[in-house]
Amino acid sequence: MNILIIEDESRIAKRIERMTRDFFANTLLSLHHVEALSDALEFIKNNSLDIVLLDLNLNGENGFDILSSAVSESFHTIIISANSDQAISAFEYGVIDFVPKPFNRERIEQAFNRVLLKEKTESHKVKLLAIKKRSRIQLIPIEDVLFIKGAGMYTELFLTNGKKELHDKSLEKLEQLLPHTFERIHKSYIVKMSEVKEVIVKPGSKYIAELKNGEFLPIGRTKYKNLKARWL
Known part of the structure; x- marks a missing residue:
């Protein structure tokens, strides 16, 4: 440390x-x-x-x-x-x-x-995600985030305006801070549950989350049961 x-x-x-x-x-x-x-x-x-x-x-x-x-x-x-x-x-x-x-x-x-222990914050009141933009810090409202993808030690924020922004925190660290409106659906993805349009089951026990904007995200097998229960 x-x-x-x-x-x-x-x-x-x-x-x-x-x-x-x-x-x-x-x-x-x-x-x-x-x-x-x-x-x-x-x-x-x-x-x-x-x-x-x-x-x-x-x-x-x-x-x-x-x-x-x-x-x-x-x-x-x-x-x-x-x-x-x-x-x-x-x-x-x-x-x-x-x-x-x-x-x-x-x-x-x-x-x-x-x-x-990677516990979530008690309040889950995070409203802003701060990202570094050259010589300044940009504050992104949490409601503008659709889903988050892990990118090694970093994460990619996918926003409602179609843009993608890089955050220095790992997916695990952001998961601790995000409100309960977000769900970890895969080792590489966290999604805002209100953006899930449908949970699709494909042959071979493959699970997909279709989002309202047309994106398709993989769902981990161990995450499928909890995700389906929340989504329904």
Whole structure:
């Protein structure tokens, strides 16, 4: 695990660091701490990360100024903040968990386990998917996504306007963040259930999802029963 802590209070940062080291033990490859947003953006740009732990109030700087950039990356973001009233907004951006201050070891470990055990977020309130577009970040409303295809370590978002966009998160990571309106139907595909027109059974126990836009997506054999039950 490569982890970055973005926290301006030294005492709290050291506490988070101690709990992180205790939890990950021998699986922790690197743990870095920065206090300012500019340093955080620079570090994220130049380093491979698995988890970012982000405070939302950094010496008067707003953590949301980095959030859209952070959630467009391949890693998961965990918010650790006293600003509990901003939890809903943070989940809408696509964070994996929001840990309110003051926190204890159990709550921090719960957030880490959510990442490791690939659990879905409790709120499922993600409304935006952030993607990198050259020198800027583009926020795509979740309602504009028809289906998602795995592309190695990345994913391809297929949108209602016919366009396709590349996301840095893997299919597994996006599956954790997406609302229940989306379903994993295949090892390489997640689809918005409202877009499924018909479930087709072909000879040889092959299953196909026909979408309303005319697309045909494969359905894994182990996924067929659950998908058919939901679709009906």
